[in-house]
Amino acid sequence: MTESRILANPRADEAPPLSHAELEEQLRALGAQRYHSLHPFHRLLHGGELNRDQVRAWALNRYCYQAAIPIKDASLIARAEDRDLRRAWLQRILDHDGEGEGEGGIERWLRLTDGLDLPRSYVTSRRGALPATRFAVEAYVHFVRERSLLEAVASSLTELFSPGIISERVSGMLSNYSFISPQILSYFEKRLSQAPRDADFALDYVKRNAATRSQQQAVIDALSFKCDVLWAQLDALYFSYVEPGFVPPGAWTPGAEQA
Amino acid sequence: MTESRILANPRADEAPPLSHAELEEQLRALGAQRYHSLHPFHRLLHGGELNRDQVRAWALNRYCYQAAIPIKDASLIARAEDRDLRRAWLQRILDHDGEGEGEGGIERWLRLTDGLDLPRSYVTSRRGALPATRFAVEAYVHFVRERSLLEAVASSLTELFSPGIISERVSGMLSNYSFISPQILSYFEKRLSQAPRDADFALDYVKRNAATRSQQQAVIDALSFKCDVLWAQLDALYFSYVEPGFVPPGAWTPGAEQA
Numbered sequence: 001m002t003e004s005r006i007l008a009n010p011r012a013d014e015a016p017p018l019s020h021a022e023l024e025e026q027l028r029a030l031g032a033q034r035y036h037s038l039h040p041f042h043r044l045l046h047g048g049e050l051n052r053d054q055v056r057a058w059a060l061n062r063y064c065y066q067a068a069i070p071i072k073d074a075s076l077i078a079r080a081e082d083r084d085l086r087r088a089w090l091q092r093i094l095d096h097d098g099e100g101e102g103e104g105g106i107e108r109w110l111r112l113t114d115g116l117d118l119p120r121s122y123v124t125s126r127r128g129a130l131p132a133t134r135f136a137v138e139a140y141v142h143f144v145r146e147r148s149l150l151e152a153v154a155s156s157l158t159e160l161f162s163p164g165i166i167s168e169r170v171s172g173m174l175s176n177y178s179f180i181s182p183q184i185l186s187y188f189e190k191r192l193s194q195a196p197r198d199a200d201f202a203l204d205y206v207k208r209n210a211a212t213r214s215q216q217q218a219v220i221d222a223l224s225f226k227c228d229v230l231w232a233q234l235d236a237l238y239f240s241y242v243e244p245g246f247v248p249p250g251a252w253t254p255g256a257e258q259a
Numbered sequence: 260m261t262e263s264r265i266l267a268n269p270r271a272d273e274a275p276p277l278s279h280a281e282l283e284e285q286l287r288a289l290g291a292q293r294y295h296s297l298h299p300f301h302r303l304l305h306g307g308e309l310n311r312d313q314v315r316a317w318a319l320n321r322y323c324y325q326a327a328i329p330i331k332d333a334s335l336i337a338r339a340e341d342r343d344l345r346r347a348w349l350q351r352i353l354d355h356d357g358e359g360e361g362e363g364g365i366e367r368w369l370r371l372t373d374g375l376d377l378p379r380s381y382v383t384s385r386r387g388a389l390p391a392t393r394f395a396v397e398a399y400v401h402f403v404r405e406r407s408l409l410e411a412v413a414s415s416l417t418e419l420f421s422p423g424i425i426s427e428r429v430s431g432m433l434s435n436y437s438f439i440s441p442q443i444l445s446y447f448e449k450r451l452s453q454a455p456r457d458a459d460f461a462l463d464y465v466k467r468n469a470a471t472r473s474q475q476q477a478v479i480d481a482l483s484f485k486c487d488v489l490w491a492q493l494d495a496l497y498f499s500y501v502e503p504g505f506v507p508p509g510a511w512t513p514g515a516e517q518a
Contacts, residue, residue, distance in 0.1 A: 034508045131487035132494060135394040142401055224509070228390035231507050232495075235391060238505070239498040246497070248490050249293045250483070 014214060020207040023216050027157060027203070027223055034227035035158060037165040041234040044242065046168050048176020053254035055177065056116045057241040059109075060252055061133040061233065063123050066109045068137045070096045075145045076152050085153075088201050095194050105194075108187035115184030128252030132236035140229045147222065150215060154206050154222035158230060159199035166192055273473060279466040282475050286416060286462070286482055293486035294417060296424040300493040303501065305427050307435020312513035314436065315375045316500040318368075319511055320392040320492065322382050325368045327396045329355045334404045335411050344412075347460050354453050364453075367446035374443030387511030391495035399488045406481065409474060413465050413481035417489060418458035425451055 018026065036042060044050050045058060073092045080086045098104020113123045122128060144152040166188045173180045182189075210216045240247045247253050277285065295301060303309050304317060332351045339345045357363020372382045381387060403411040425447045432439045441448075469475045499506045506512050 040505060130491075132391050132395070132491045135398040135488075135491060136391070138398055138401065139394040142397065228507065228509075229394075232389075232391045232394060235495065235498055235505065235507060236491075238503070239494055244497070244502045246299065246494065248487065248494060250487075 014212060017211065017213050018216050023207060023210065023219070024203065026220055028160065030220060030223055030227070031158070031161040034224060034231065035161045035165070036227065036230040036234055037161065037168070039231055039234040039238075041238045041242065042165070042169075046172030046176075048172065050242075052116070052177070052179055054237075054241045055173075055180075056113075056118060057252060057254070058237055059113050059116050060118055060123055061129050061237060063109055063113060064126050064129045064133050064137045065140075065233065066096070066106050067124070067126070068141055069105075072141045072144045075141065076149070079145075079149055079152070085205065092198060095190070105187060105190065108190065112184045112187060115181065116179070127250075130236045130240055130251050131248060133233050136229045136232040136236075140226065143222075143225060148218065150206065150209050151218050151222040153202050153209075154219040155226040156202045157199060157206070157219075157223045158226050159195040160203065162195045162199075163192055166195070273471060276470065276472050277475055282466060282469065282478070283462065285479055287419065289479060289482055289486065290417070290420040293483060293490065294420040294424070295486065295489040295493055296420065296427070298490055298493040298497075300497045300501065301424070301428075305431030305435075307431065309501075311375070311436075311438055313496075313500045314432075314439075315372075315377055316511060316513070317496055318372045318375050319377055319382055320388050320496060322368055322372060323385050323388045323392050323396045324399075324492065325355070325365050326383070326385070327400055328364075331400045331403045334400065335408070338404075338408055338411070344464070351457060354449070364446060364449065367449065371443045371446060374440065375438070386509075389495045389499055389510050390507060392492050395488045395491040395495075399485065402481075402484060407477065409465065409468050410477050410481040412461050412468075413478040414485040415461045416458060416465070416478075416482045417485050418454040419462065421454045421458075422451055425454070 041058075045055065050058075070093045073089055073096070077086050077089050077093075080089070094104075096105040098107055110120055110123065114120065126134065140155065143155055147155075170185050170188050173185065174182065206219045210219045239245075240251065241254075300317075304314065309317075329352045332348055332355070336345045336348050336352075339348070353363075355364040357366055369379055369382065373379065385393065399414065402414055406414075429444050429447050432444065433441065465478045469478045498504075499510065500513070
């Protein structure tokens with residue numbers, strides 16, 4: 001909740017900074033332990049063990065995350081004095097919102113929810129999303145607005161790990177679910193090229209800008225926070241739509257369209 | 260996420276406002292459907308069906324909520340031009356923080372976690388709390404900071420329903436758990452007199468200040484949001500410590516004190 005200001009100068013008693021390679025190693029080790037590819041919900045999703053309504057619940061809730069990404073990215077740009085950072089980061093907004101009607105990542109996500117017969121107005125209203133999904137997504141937006149710019153950039157680093165999960169997801173979903181086609185998974189195909197470009201930029205940025213050990217720790221903690229944001233969304237899906245299957249009041253209930 | 264400004268003047272096509280009695284009736288009906296007294300976790304807690312570690316998980320996580328309350332209340336006061344509102348609201352901060360060492364609601368909550376053998380430094384660090392708990396609590400703080408003042412006040416109205424749950428909780432926990440004593444439940448005894456005073460003030464405030472139907476709807480929606488904040492915390496506890504019992508990476512695990 002509170003902004004922990006990153007020290008501009010190392011304290012005398014502070015450990016020496018990690019090398020760039022060591023920092024990257026620690027970030028990748030964190031991903032190997034905490035990235036949401038390890039969550040039981042994803043194992044069910046990719047392994048074809050969910051029913052269609054459970055896949056619908058996933059797509060409906062994950063829309064909230066997609067919809068917040070350009071807002072998060074604009075919040076970051078709005079705080080950046082560095083024009084190069086702003087220029088590079090702008091591409092993310094273009095990727096998600098697209099340059100016109102029918103374009104962009106959010107539109108491609110809506111093709112997935114279309115393909116799962118979820119009415120667009122219901123999806124975009126977010127009325128049926130789990131409160132826990134909304135709270136996790138909002139925590140991410142507020143983190144980017146309130147923490148240091150270094151931490152805001154670092155919180156995007158989960159994209160280092162996304163090509164792996166996307167490949168597994170696309171092949172797993174196509175081979176396991178008759179109601180999933182390559183067309184409705186077009187979102188992920190684009191992300192396979194966009195995510196590594198974005199992650200490379202952000203990784204380079206945190207290496208260059210985290211000069212002290214405490215700044216480097218803040219970078220690691222920001223990535224850990226972001227892993228929590230992704231993980232918590234799957235916890236909530238599992239709880240409400242897999243086991244024990246308690247849907248909170250007002251959230252989407254399979255069979256009741258509420259659209 | 261975005262501030263939805265409440266109209267100062269009713270639109271011509273807007274429904275006429277509810278009477279004060281009708282508004283109160285709708286707020287109470289919402290509580291009867293959505294207040295977290297109805298959550299399965301509370302039924303287990305009060306009915307003596309949790310083990311000691313599950314009660315510890317509840318006390319550890321709920322600390323995050325307690326700790327955020329004065330910050331939430333100070334955020335509200337910081338936005339209020341009305342001196343009477345500020346004066347009345349200040350009592351809430353005094354109640355939670357106390358006027359000195361060893362006083363106040365947060366201190367009394369820590370007597371509960373002390374009594375459950377949770378180290379204070381571990382509890383107050385919030386390191387072991389579930390990410391979903393932190394996200395729900397932060398959503399509440401941000402709601403109070405970002406929405407209209409009317410909505411901020413209205414989001415406190417869950418206290419209309421708290422005396423019922425507190426009485427049930429205290430008697431249920433004392434009769435069912437050998438490790439719970441009246442002393443370590445002293446937090447709740449105080450709240451039995453504080454909550455109705457606070458709720459009466461807030462209810463009167465929203466009746467007087469929600470002049471249009473859309474403002475009244477914003478009041479109802481704010482209470483609904485707050486019910487979601489409370490409910491989501493219990494969903495997360497149930498998921499991680501009751502069924503299916505998946506603890507997210509880094510959160511408190513029974514048996515591993517991590518203090």
